[in-house]
Amino acid sequence: MTITRPSYGGRMPSGSGDLAVEGHGIAPVPEDRRYGGPARLFTVWFAPNLTVSGVFTGTVGVTLGLGFWTALAAVVLGTVLGAVPAAYLGTWGGLTGTGQLPLSRLAFGSGVVLPGVMQWLSSIAWDALIGLFGGEALAQVLGWPFWAGALAVLLLQGVVGVFGYEVLHRLQVVMTFVLAAAFLAIAVGLLSDVSLPTAGSVHGADQTGAFWLTAAVALSLSVSWTPYASDFSRYLPRSTSRPRMFWYALLGVVLSFLCVQVIGLWGAKVLTDQTAAGLHHLLGGGALGTLGLLAVAAAAVCSNAMNDYSGSLALQTAGVRLPRPVAAGAAAVLGFLLVLWMHAADTTARFQNVLLFVGYWIPAFFAIVLVDFRARAREREGAPIDVAAEFARPVPWWPAVLAFVVAFGAAVPFMDTSLYVGPVARALHGADLAYYVAFVVALGVYWPLRAGRRAGERSRP
Template identity: 75%
Template structure:
């Protein structure tokens, strides 16, 4: 075995409950190492979203001047639109045995370094977005300084990310019930004493802009799982039902995000950027308040462990020859530093900007890999996918990065953040349509290029080369 193969492959879990460190990286998982049922996709996409990040995101609609029901409608719309492509990509794991960024080498070839590095950086950003609240909750619970609470949370998540696939699935199964109980208690407390924000200050065109921006922020949460999607289904057997995989994944994402964001909408005046303190105050302190704070910290560990795991695969896919467990640990360390930066100043502004910026690249990525997958499926004419043969098929690599960059550039005028407001977004009273524009432009640019530059016979390299081999 070469040094490169030993870096990208390694020990795999032997079955459900095998919690030894998974050293396996971006190499496809062989069929004889596959196990599990599609139902576990529900919990792996449900528990990680029961975080205060989702609650805080839910407060945005009210802060923009929307009433509860208008903000709720926008939130549900964005969540569903973002969850559908993520759930669809999740079905690719069982067919290919390959993680999402590693699989995107089929479309991007050596250009995969671009989305690979972006995904790695995004996983670190998500560590900060979620660890901010988990660290604050643990610090408040134990009377620690914030930095120590954040350090413990990120250490624990890094450990789970190092152990890998099976440890993550097991943790999410348990935490579905633990976190579900915690958020049921929070919901019951809101019902018993917090009135709905039934009126809003935004009217006319400003209300329209706030509706679209709220929807886009909700979409940014659910679609953020798209570059992770098949990472957590790659050990499922090839014969696993794809419709069941899709619906378990979609329901896990939609129900969890809708739940926590609804709580955020409801308690928007209570849950400021100090959401841990808001939960503690809502639950009244004591044992119940302590349980709520502990659940917030545990939720951050659950969600961020997935960030570190997927980030490690993305870094390998980008061509960095570093063992997967070490890459996962490195993401947690860098996430800790970013948490400290977010906590040091205007948390609300930094949170919203980071939340949007870490996702603006994702719709273009989704559009490109879906077009590539559909064209490959058409070329196979119904035959099952042979992932080794697909990686070996020559294809120019440059159309995907080109479409990716063009799509992002086209989306810039439609962006709305506190750092930058594009001219189109400004004209639309803050309506952020950048995610939709990026997806449409990526498909419109990439699909014609793929049709014009069909895969050529092996041995010809006019203007391009074969996608990089898997090892």
């Protein structure tokens, strides 16, 4: 794949407030077309996570038998551990002007097709996970059948994804305030008569297993943004402060996820009907119930527009020469079909299974691109990165792909889902350590292969 193909370029926003359709795809953004400041990374990562799916995910710890404070500790741990990779990789956007999956070609070479397809499929899965609740909410408010509500949500998010980078950033600024106010009202209305579930029902090894499974579920939410990270910072100037980029992004991801998951933890005993209708009933109907449903639908649009945008870049990275706006629209269409499938049966089980499985590949991906990027920095000996020169260097595909596949395979025995519980997870009383194992194994496999490749390059005459 040649990342500079004309089909991967296109119209770029001229600056803040340019809301015309962005045709630009995975080609690096030239430095003279960069604009904006690091503070926009807070809002672009805050608003998309204020979703009811995060609220329902937050119930997991208490459902597993943990007390509120123990479950909260697991949620904080998992959320922060998952957010750090996303915030760190986001700083690469300003350095390179390149989206995350396109940039991973530096490590994967032609093997980038594998994570490219995985990210594209993951973005569609997230479309369905979030769109499921959004479609239910809008359908109930308007008195429509479910499919019509889901179609409206997916159409709205598809339009935002088609318009692209600047429209996404502007939308998330507005929705940060709108959704924060709406979810605050939901929290007050939902939890005003609900006491904290302080006492847990599990102890000893069962409590430890439940703690680590709860942390894994929380981690799966925040780490899911890792393959998207630099997609939403690629227009920032190279001179942008990387520490400020990191902290704005980290705070955006962590604070938003903690807000919605704490609501879920606190209200776990009453959030037994994990549907938009159940939330509406718990809020007592009326104006507050309608506000809650509208917030759910609006949050789905905000979050899924990000999925469609990054999905379009991932599809181009995999070698599909569709213009970026067309690829974004295609992701929304496929997300709609997956929403209908999820809604046709046991929604809760399918939601939990998809949530876990779409993220197990990400830690290995992060380990591989991290090792390669740091190795390239050492090889440049302090010189600024020249993206065109880096892409021009030949890269064998097999070291990264081998590490990626081996790491995923090594993680399988540590997985704990309702579809499959690995033997190690079972022995550990349900603790899911698959994410950590995948990261460590990918590091252990890829690092020596990357070092050996460099040694071989130096030995050539």
